[in-house]
Amino acid sequence: MAARILVAEDEEPLMLLLRYNLEAEGYVVDGAARGDEAELKMREVVPDLLLLDWMLPGLSGIELCRRLRQRRETERLPVIMLTARGEETDRVRGLATGADDYIVKPFSVPELLARVRALLRRLKPAEIADLLRQGDVELDRVQHRVRRGGRDLHLGPTEFRLLEFLMRSPGRVFSREQLLDGVWGRDTYIDERTVDVHVGRLRKAVHHDGLPDPIRTIRGTGYSFDETYR
Structure with missing residues (x-):
């Protein structure tokens, strides 16, 4: 069974790009254009990995990540933060809030896919084990x-x-x-x-x-x- 990935991203062209490439890799992909929408979806079904934009309407990605780490059901959910913020202090803040990885826009799609695979292998081996x-x-x-x-x-x-x-x-x-x-x-x-x-x-x-x-x-x-x- 393919791993389920939730993409929380409000830029529609980027959302479509990510969905296309992730589905081509065999993942099951769901999307949310708002932070509060993503939070609601994860209360219904917890994905295997979250791609989370830092700046989201409704609820910021950084606040959503903080809330996820406070819930038992999502405290270990793999999270990759997507953001245009490239300063070291911003990266440190994102990782300190609970993100497992951090990718600065614009990014290479092959690099992102490699990081998704690596994170699932490291944190959720059951998702890829034969x-x-x-x-x-x-x-x-x-x-x-x-x-x-x-x-x-x-x-x-x-x-x-x-x-x-x-x-x-x-x-x-x-x-x-x-x-x-x-x-x-x-x-x-x-x-x-x-x-x-x-x-x-x-x-x-x-x-x-x-x-x-x-x-x-x-x-x-x-x-x-x-x-x-x-």
């Missing part, structure tokens, strides 16, 4: 194969994506809406009850031979992959 392991469940992204206790599990494409999404954030509870966005995509208009159907199929596949069920249901909230199930 193999995910949680407990006795092993998911191979390259071979599209899932094993549990040495036995192959037969999952449909949707159940595979759903398991991968949950295993990337073990212990975190996702609402049905968040799972729809993360597994099916924002542009897919299907009933939230579809999530329950596919979770049921996934649970049936991984919960066999008396093994504990790693898929946890939180009544009225959603689902999670329980890393403490053993």
Whole structure:
């Protein structure tokens, strides 16, 4: 599953340029033209990386970064700050506020893409690892194969994506809406009850031979992959 990147940038030509190049690299890209809009989107779905313009209407990038570092859900979110401010004091301020990297406009797109890859590799290795392991469940992204206790599990494409999404954030509870966005995509208009159907199929596949069920249901909230199930 491709990493999700939120681009918070109010210059439309630059937004289009970034979206085009990031999507060409295989990332799932969402955009926000205002700081408060970006904050709202991240309260609904936390991306894997944030490209954040320093100067945004509604809420400045520097203030948004500060707020993100105060929330448990986003305290470790990789953030690359984009800005026309090139002075050393500005760079220090941006990094001190919590940005992981800092790129001055105008910048080289290949350089930005290289920094995105490097940051995801360093801070979120699960986003690029070929193999995910949680407990006795092993998911191979390259071979599209899932094993549990040495036995192959037969999952449909949707159940595979759903398991991968949950295993990337073990212990975190996702609402049905968040799972729809993360597994099916924002542009897919299907009933939230579809999530329950596919979770049921996934649970049936991984919960066999008396093994504990790693898929946890939180009544009225959603689902999670329980890393403490053993």
